[in-house]
Amino acid sequence: MTGFARHERALDALKTRGRYRQLAPRAGHDFASNDYLGLAGSDLMRQAAGDALARGVPVGAGGSRLLRGNASEHVLLETEAAAFFGTEATLFMGGGFNANLAIFSTLPQQGDLVLHDALIHASTHDGMRLGRAERRSFAHNDVDACRQEIETWRAAGGRGQIWIAVEALYSMEGDIAPLSDLSDLAQLEDAVLVVDEAHSTGVFGKMGRGLAHEIAPLPNVLSLHTCGKALGVSGALICGQSVLIETLVNKARAFIFATAPSPLNAALVRAALRDLQDNPERRAQVWVGIHHAWAEAERLCGLTGFQSQIMPVIIGDDKATMQVAAALQEQGHDIRGIRPPTVPRGTSRLRISITPNTSSNVITRAFGDLVPLIQGVFA
Structure with missing residues (x-):
């Protein structure tokens, strides 16, 4: 027994409730980041960094x-x-x-x-x-x-x-x-x-x-x-x-x-x-991807009502949400489950983020792969 028994019990309780969090490496197609314009790893930013360092x-x-x-x-x-x-x-x-x-x-x-x-x-x-x-x-x-x-x-x-x-x-x-x-x-x-x-x-x-x-x-x-x-x-x-x-x-x-x-x-x-x-073309291309994702979510999953590049899919149950997220990750889609306290109780969800880092074909495949998982949860 260590001096942190209460902390250990609290972590065990999180695991039991499906709310335990741990750091995971980047893997799969990006449906999780906030890199909405695709700038984070872009040639533009690499060049800007080199230029800035060169000028001191x-x-x-x-x-x-x-x-x-x-x-x-x-x-x-x-x-x-x-x-x-x-x-x-x-x-x-x-x-x-x-x-x-x-x-x-x-x-x-x-x-x-x-x-x-x-x-x-x-x-x-x-x-x-x-x-x-x-x-x-x-x-x-x-x-x-x-x-x-x-x-x-x-x-x-x-x-x-x-x-x-x-x-x-x-x-x-x-x-x-x-x-x-x-x-x-x-x-x-x-x-x-x-x-x-x-x-x-x-x-x-x-x-x-x-x-x-x-x-x-x-x-x-x-x-x-x-x-x-x-x-x-x-x-x-x-x-x-x-x-x-x-x-x-x-x-x-x-x-x-x-x-x-x-x-x-x-x-x-x-x-x-x-x-x-x-470079207004960068934003214009981003919106092409967002509109494609909205259309495919409706066509394949019957999901509607989205307003932005952030597309929540409400599952409800904490454990079921994480199981669906894990299944999608195994298929190569980096889609994360979001649970309380980040969101209200009973509204655990997949948070799907659309960025230029993911092609339209991959977006279509992700929503196609989501269909049987959603059906399994709500069957």
């Missing part, structure tokens, strides 16, 4: 941004990103999780209210826990429910700033937030709308600016674009009013006490943003 861009930052870690590549990226996304300022951070920690632990103040979609990302929840504002959820993508929560809070005496936190495209549902209606509500209620564009950046909007690109310049909108998905690298860009960005620089512990992202990484994000502007 350092690999490491050597310190936090507020010490000596603030490289010229960081500053150039933030200037170019602000122009691209149409906001006053941007702040480059090491990743989307840390960026959400910074936003929600710092900007909402005591006496404020953070209203968040019920399916908001775990990083937002962790940021809210570190902050001092009250927090409440509203039903997924339900603007009326959000409005009612505001009315209830104000009727009970709430007088602070309201922050409405949503994702533009939900990473496990694959569905799109009603951003126009949420923006109208935020304007009416003098609230700040915080939009996480993690899974929509690069895929949606003019030149891949995201689903919130039309409202992003508004003074009461703060948007987050992560760089480790469609942009093919890593990091995150917080975009909004200068006063909010300056507040994060001065008060966000997740920024102040973190080593700066690699300047080389910043150079690669700059290259990805340039490609979004210069």
Whole structure:
């Protein structure tokens, strides 16, 4: 018996319930990554890395941004990103999780209210826990429910700033937030709308600016674009009013006490943003693959209602989900099962992600191979 018996029991319980997680090597055709534009392993990014190294861009930052870690590549990226996304300022951070920690632990103040979609990302929840504002959820993508929560809070005496936190495209549902209606509500209620564009950046909007690109310049909108998905690298860009960005620089512990992202990484994000502007054919081809996947899912499996490159197939039971995923993996399809707590109980699913890394023929074969497995589960 070790001193970690409780941990061992907890892991055993996860195994019994079909929720045990372990790292697995890459294998099979890519239906699991967030490499939505196929940039991660592209010649474009390899060339950009070589060019950056050749002109002397350092690999490491050597310190936090507020010490000596603030490289010229960081500053150039933030200037170019602000122009691209149409906001006053941007702040480059090491990743989307840390960026959400910074936003929600710092900007909402005591006496404020953070209203968040019920399916908001775990990083937002962790940021809210570190902050001092009250927090409440509203039903997924339900603007009326959000409005009612505001009315209830104000009727009970709430007088602070309201922050409405949503994702533009939900990473496990694959569905799109009603951003126009949420923006109208935020304007009416003098609230700040915080939009996480993690899974929509690069895929949606003019030149891949995201689903919130039309409202992003508004003074009461703060948007987050992560760089480790469609942009093919890593990091995150917080975009909004200068006063909010300056507040994060001065008060966000997740920024102040973190080593700066690699300047080389910043150079690669700059290259990805340039490609979004210069190469619209890349996005067009991505959508060819997405539409093909939608059509084949309906033709072969009777699955409909998809809105994006993320195609969830709800199985329900945790163990059955993992069995179906394992069977697909054995047939060469890297399709992963998603279980609670990542998704609500009873909604375990296959998360099928469509990227340029997988050909149309392979997409067709994957949905064909899925048919008997689904029939077996629901027989």
